[in-house]
Amino acid sequence: MKPLSSSVWARPLCGLALFGTLILPTSQSHAAPAISVGTQVGTVAGKLMLRFKAGTPAQEKSRVLAQVGGVLKHTYSTGWALVQVPQSSTEIALTKLKSFPQVDGAEHDRKWKAESPLPGAEASTQLRSTAVAPPPTPNIPNDPLYAQQWALHRVNAPEAWKTTTGSKDVVVAVMDDGINLKHVDLIPNTFTNTSELNGKAGVDDDHNGFVDDVHGWNSVSSSGNVQDTIVNVNNRGHGSHVSGIIGAAGNNGKLITGINWQITIVPVAVVDADGSYTSDSIAGGVDYILALRKQGVNVRVINLSIGGVDAAIERSNFDSFKALNNAGILLVCSAGNDAANKDKTPDLPAGLPLPNIITVGASNYADERWEFSNFGLKSVDIFAPGESILSTLDNSPTALVIYRGTSFSAPMVTGAAALLWASQPSLTAAQVTERILASAKRVEALRPFVQDGRRLDVGALLDNAVHTVVGVTATSDGKTRTPIGGVSIYLDDHSGTPDAITNAKGIYKICSVAGGSHTVRAELNGEPFGQIAKLNLPTSKAANPGTYYANFTTLTQSKRYAIYGHAVQTLLGGDTKPKSDVDVYLNDGPVPFARTDSAGDFKISNLPAGTYAVRMMDSLNGEKATTLRVVTLPITQPKAPGTILRYSPDGYVPSTFAFTDRVSPYTQSTNIKKESVYTPQTAPTFFGGFVRDDSAVDSMQIVLYRYLPDFSIAEMYDAANKKWVDYFTNDTVSAGSVAGHNQALVPFHLPLPTLEPKYHYEIDAFSNDIVGNQGIDTFLFQVQNSSSPSANSALSPSSAGSG
Numbered sequence: 001m002k003p004l005s006s007s008v009w010a011r012p013l014c015g016l017a018l019f020g021t022l023i024l025p026t027s028q029s030h031a032a033p034a035i036s037v038g039t040q041v042g043t044v045a046g047k048l049m050l051r052f053k054a055g056t057p058a059q060e061k062s063r064v065l066a067q068v069g070g071v072l073k074h075t076y077s078t079g080w081a082l083v084q085v086p087q088s089s090t091e092i093a094l095t096k097l098k099s100f101p102q103v104d105g106a107e108h109d110r111k112w113k114a115e116s117p118l119p120g121a122e123a124s125t126q127l128r129s130t131a132v133a134p135p136p137t138p139n140i141p142n143d144p145l146y147a148q149q150w151a152l153h154r155v156n157a158p159e160a161w162k163t164t165t166g167s168k169d170v171v172v173a174v175m176d177d178g179i180n181l182k183h184v185d186l187i188p189n190t191f192t193n194t195s196e197l198n199g200k201a202g203v204d205d206d207h208n209g210f211v212d213d214v215h216g217w218n219s220v221s222s223s224g225n226v227q228d229t230i231v232n233v234n235n236r237g238h239g240s241h242v243s244g245i246i247g248a249a250g251n252n253g254k255l256i257t258g259i260n261w262q263i264t265i266v267p268v269a270v271v272d273a274d275g276s277y278t279s280d281s282i283a284g285g286v287d288y289i290l291a292l293r294k295q296g297v298n299v300r301v302i303n304l305s306i307g308g309v310d311a312a313i314e315r316s317n318f319d320s321f322k323a324l325n326n327a328g329i330l331l332v333c334s335a336g337n338d339a340a341n342k343d344k345t346p347d348l349p350a351g352l353p354l355p356n357i358i359t360v361g362a363s364n365y366a367d368e369r370w371e372f373s374n375f376g377l378k379s380v381d382i383f384a385p386g387e388s389i390l391s392t393l394d395n396s397p398t399a400l401v402i403y404r405g406t407s408f409s410a411p412m413v414t415g416a417a418a419l420l421w422a423s424q425p426s427l428t429a430a431q432v433t434e435r436i437l438a439s440a441k442r443v444e445a446l447r448p449f450v451q452d453g454r455r456l457d458v459g460a461l462l463d464n465a466v467h468t469v470v471g472v473t474a475t476s477d478g479k480t481r482t483p484i485g486g487v488s489i490y491l492d493d494h495s496g497t498p499d500a501i502t503n504a505k506g507i508y509k510i511c512s513v514a515g516g517s518h519t520v521r522a523e524l525n526g527e528p529f530g531q532i533a534k535l536n537l538p539t540s541k542a543a544n545p546g547t548y549y550a551n552f553t554t555l556t557q558s559k560r561y562a563i564y565g566h567a568v569q570t571l572l573g574g575d576t577k578p579k580s581d582v583d584v585y586l587n588d589g590p591v592p593f594a595r596t597d598s599a600g601d602f603k604i605s606n607l608p609a610g611t612y613a614v615r616m617m618d619s620l621n622g623e624k625a626t627t628l629r630v631v632t633l634p635i636t637q638p639k640a641p642g643t644i645l646r647y648s649p650d651g652y653v654p655s656t657f658a659f660t661d662r663v664s665p666y667t668q669s670t671n672i673k674k675e676s677v678y679t680p681q682t683a684p685t686f687f688g689g690f691v692r693d694d695s696a697v698d699s700m701q702i703v704l705y706r707y708l709p710d711f712s713i714a715e716m717y718d719a720a721n722k723k724w725v726d727y728f729t730n731d732t733v734s735a736g737s738v739a740g741h742n743q744a745l746v747p748f749h750l751p752l753p754t755l756e757p758k759y760h761y762e763i764d765a766f767s768n769d770i771v772g773n774q775g776i777d778t779f780l781f782q783v784q785n786s787s788s789p790s791a792n793s794a795l796s797p798s799s800a801g802s803g
Contacts, residue, residue: 042676043108046087047073048094049279049316051080053104064100068093076283077290078319082109088681105315110279112306139165141251141261145400149256150365151385155412156459157259160419163462163541165250166260167422172246172414173289173302175282176239177271178228180394181215183240185248185255190215191266191297196224208291216267219284220277226267228394237394239267241403242305244392245411246418255400256390259415259458260422266292266299270306277306279316286320293327300421300429301330303414304349305407321349325356330429332414334406335361335374343376345666351379356429358417358436362386362409363455368445373406375449377581382437383446384412384456416458423462424542431544438545439466439512444497448619452511465515465543471550473506473522473529475606481553483507486584486594486604488523498523503595504603513548515539520550524606525586525593530554554606561633562605567596567616567625567657579659583619586612595619609633616657625657664775665693667700667765677782683755687736687779690747693769697740700767702750704735706759717753724753735763742770757785 048070052061065072068085070093075081085093090108097106139161140146152158171191180186196214199205203212210217212224228239243265250261270285271277293299302324324331333350335342342351342359350359361380362373364387369375373386386409393399417432427435439461440454447453460466473487483506488498491510500508510520515537522529530552537548565584568576578600583592586604594602596616611632616625669689678684691700705727707714714727717735725733736750755761763779 042111042673043090044111044278044280045090045682046084047109047278047280048083048085048090048097049080049105049107049109049283050083050097050103051078051105051316052102054079056102060102064097064102068096070097074280074284076316076320077287078283078316078323080105080283080316080319082280082283107315108279112277141257142253143250143255143257144253145256145390148390151389151412152257152259154367154385155259155416155456159459160416160462161261164419164423166247166258166262166419167425168262168264169298169425170260170418170421171264171266171292171297171299172418173266173268173292173299174239174243174246174411175268175270175285175289175302175304176228176242176306177237177275178218178226178239178269178394179216179243179265179267180237180240180392180397180399181227182397183244183392183394183399184397185252185258185392186240186243186265188249188252189247189258189260189263189265190243191264206295208295210288210291213288216269217285217288218269219281219288220269220272222284226269228267228269237392237399237401238271238305238407239269240394241389241391241401242303242407242411243267244400245389245408246303246415248392255398256392259412260418263415263418263422266297282317283320286324289329290323290327293329299329301332301414301417301432303332303411305334305410317348318352321352321354321357325354325429328429329356330358330417330432331356332358332360332410332417334410335359335376335380337362337372337405338374339372340374341376342374342379346379347374355433358382358413358433360384360386360406360410360413360456361450362404362406363443363446366445367443367455369449370404370406373409373449377449377451380450382413382440382454382456383443383450384409386412412456416456416461419458420461434545435461435466437511438468439514442499442510442512452509454511457512460512460514462541463514465538465540466545467513467515467537468545468547469510469513469518469520469535469550470547471508471520471533471552473502473508473524473552476553476555478555482605484524484529484605485602486524486592487529487552488591490521490523492519498591501592501595504597504601513537515543522552525608529606561607561609562603563607563612563614563631563633564601564603565596565614565616565629565657567600567602567659569659576658579618581619582616582625582657582659585615585617588613588615592617592619607633618659623659625659627657629657664773665691665697665700665767665769666775667691667767667777669779672763672779672781674779675781677784678755679785680755680757680783683783684752686749686751687763688747688749690745691738691740691765691767692745693767693773696742696744696770697746698742698768698770699740700738700746700748700765701734702736702766703732703764704752705762705764706755707762708759713759722753740768740770755783757783759783 071084073082073084094106097103139158179190193214195206196212201212214224216226218225228237244258246258247260247263247265248256248258250257268285268288270281289299335350336347349357358381359379361375361383362370363383363385364370370387386406387404388402389408390400390402393401416436420432437454439457441457443453443455446455473484474481475484485502485504485506487502489500489508491499499510502508516539518535520533533550535548535550567579567582569579580596580598580600582596584594584602586593593604596602614629614631671688672684687702691697704717715724716727716733718725718733719735738748740746760782765777767775
């Protein structure tokens, strides 16, 4: 592919390869593509989510619905309802419903494609054929493939099993695509509704509003059929694999074990056979779980290893998840597999501002971020193993498979929560969340991606009370205390990498401190800072996590100096903004002396006389500052008449360390849904949306392609001459361009030619920001005749990747 211009790059037409990307689910190392946990692919034609204002009379509701040809199909516990309208007038009906004063909210029944991994039972078949059950050992299960489950050892599960191996009284709901009801390791721990099992078919025997929910509920088919079977390439036993991680029967001499050896798992199928889920199916699944809770079924936690986009506009599902919070039910979600910072682009439901949601990223063998796991210091709460995870599959009673992705790190945390509830049933969801996060192991390699570098530690969670130690380091002249940044804090006899480094205000925090006796010491420049502190923290497992203080103060010493500084990010036209979370190093030392605060400032105090090389590195991405400062303390400055003293007597250095923006701009469309199918009547006539970038957008250019499935025709649209040209023989031609106007958010509205049925279409949006970063975003869709699948339905991508 030839370049568009010197400032824009291009790549080959995606459709010439695949719509999806293959990941091999084996224990070997393979390069893997970044596949989203959930990708919004469109809306369901003829269906809307609607909520009337409280107190609206039934006759008023009927009158409103009649004016749009609407039929009420189902009302959920949140007040939202699924309404069916004529497919041809879905958008008109939505617009009209929003105009009625009786309506509190109206939105599309949105549809997402849940990316699932490929089946790979053949890899585990070889493992089973040679596996022999180990001899009985206290707190180690006798399941023959337990030794292959590296992640259980990494999260210290055997230590937790000294306290409990789980309880049937703790119920976990798995909102996914079902479960293998015939799997030997899942049968013992799968929920059974005895009232429905012993009742009459087609009758709601337990009067919970759900007919024949013997083992759970399928909100897609509105039935009790929750068997997770491979019916096509898009349904690959995702729910069975997740369930096995949480609670494959342990110590039964068969196959593998879950984090819980015994537990009750309720499968709630919200993903259809095509691998898609909707606003409607999610709301229906949540309603079933809430109904179980009202019946007295002890549902404590939900695993939701699917996700989506546009968290801010999904009101109906937000209200469902809020109802779970009100019911005290914990919701554990996967962070997604886009290798993206979700602080900038939050997902649903992981990005919702609800206290009952724990979002989990994936770590690998080396306790590092799995390369395609999403991350975010604010949006992701904890990491757990998610690479090469062995668990149950759905195509036979003994099927196993190895998968990777954040879909399989989330159930690690779900299982840990259930294990804690088995040990301490009286804990609330908030207390369980606090303990999971406080007991997490602090992993330095994960610190740029999740607060405190948290990685799940089930052993610490069950073994002891966990606490947080905080404090302030300062110097004092006997009257005034001055906070000192850059002081290294060590817990107990730990050496090497500090457990914490005080910020510019002298504050530090150490999480996940077990109960018992501890020593805390502080060092500055390799020298002791203040006296060693001794703490006695509560050890009772029933004790709530507490915060304990260890402050360090040293007397002001003569001939000591300080270095101050500031980090900035370069923006438009040389403008700058403060840059936080930048590590400051002295003299090429391996450990940072300080970290910049939210204002971009740092301070390293109590330095003896000498020469110091000051360098800075972004702790989030490893970028080094463009400048290096060499400072000699004490600093002397000539005081010639009229000369301004640039340095204060204590060694103030007005050093500014510049960083550039390294994040590429990205394009988001407001009218074209990725991987959707349109009819000629609903096909887009324009490409609209916005381009976003922190440093400001310079330009955006789009290329429009069309091709037949056999590629006998593959063309690009030449907007200048308003014609299609052959892809293989022509230079790249533009279908439209946008000037950035040096703004962070740039809207665009580019007309498209008439899009004909039978073709596959691709739009590539190439964007540049003012500091040279380049990005590309791809939008794939089809146009089919009305006799084809319904408008705006999801495409069927070829083999997809991780969960």
